Amino acid sequence: MICTGFLSEVDRTDLIELARDGSAAHRLARRANALVLLDSGWSCEKVAGALLLDDDTIRRWHGLFIEDGLEGLTRFEAGGSACLMNDEQQEKLKAWVAAALPRSTRQIGGWIEKEFGHVYAGRSGLIALLHRLGLAYHKPKVIPRKLDEDKQKAFIATYEKLLNSLPDDEAVLFADAVHPTHAARPAGCWAPSEETLAIEQTSGRQRINIHGAVDLETGQTRMIEVETVDAASTIRLLESIEAFYPMLVLIHVFLDNARYHHARIVQQWLAQPGRRIKLHFIPPYCPHLNPIERLWGVMHKHVTHNKSYATCAQFADVTLEFLRAKVPRNWPRFRDSVTDNFRVISPATFRVMT
Structure with missing residues (x-):
C-alpha cells in the first residue's frame, strides 16, 4: 500500500495542471491523473480500475515519479518518446536558452520549430524537456549597481556588536521614508474559474x-x-521618537544616506543639549540592510494589493492606520517578515543581465 501525501504542493499542482491540459499527450495525462489519485488515498487497484489499466502499471508509474519526478513520467517505452529532439538538438537548445534567456515557452517553442521543424503542441511536454535539460524559470533579483562587500560586512559586524552590548536603557530603531501612490495594485489570487476579476482603477497621480x-524589538x-x-521632516520624526521613549538614555536610529539626513539643520538639532538620539548610517546602495524597507513591502501587501480606495484621503487613513496601529498590535504576526537577518550581497554570485 502506497502512503498518501508523498507529493509536495508544487508537484501536486503541476500534476493536476498536466492532467487537465487537453493538448498534452493522452498517455502522459493518464500518468499524471494516476499519481494524483494515488496521493489522494486511492489504492493501485482502484486507480487501475478507474483508468482501465492493470495495477502493476500504476505501481511502475509511481516508481518513475519517485525516482525522477515529472521528468520520469515523460519517458515512454518502445513505440515513442516524449522528446522530439535528438541529443545534438537538445544541446543546441540548451545553449540558446542560456544565451538568449527567453521569457516564455511560446518563444522557446517558436525557436525549436524554426530551427529544427519540431512542433510542441503541448506546453507541459516542452516544460518537461526544459527541466530535463537542467533549465528552470527564473525571476531575476534586482540588485544595486554599486555594492561594496567590505562595507556591508563591516556594518553588520558593528550592528551585531551594538546589539550584544545594548543596555536596558537604550533602544535601536530603523528609519526611512516611503511614498505610496493612490493606485490599485493588481496581485494574483485564487478564485472560481468562471469569474473574471477586476479592480476599479484610481487616478494614480496622488501620493502620500x-x-x-x-x-x-517591540514592533x-x-x-x-x-x-x-x-x-x-527628519527632525519631526526624531522628535517623535524621543517623545515616545522618555525614559531611555540613548536611542540609536539607523537610516540611509539621503542628503536630508545629513543636512546641517539636522546636525544642529542633534547637537542641542539633552538630545538622546544617535544616528547610524547604512552603507550606500544597501536597502537590504534596512529592515523598514521590508515593512513597506508588508504594508503594500495588506493595504494596496487588490484594494481600491475612492479618495486619496481614505487611502492615507488606511495606510497610516496599518503602520501606526495594526503593525504594533500584530507584531508577532509580522516580525518574521521584518527582520534584521542581514546578508551580504555580492554581484559576483549573480549573472547580471544587460
Missing part, C-alpha cells in the same frame, strides 16, 4: 509621503505624514 521608524512604530520628505 510618510517618514517613519520601527523598533524591531512599535513612529509614522508621520508630511508634505515633503526633507531635513525638517
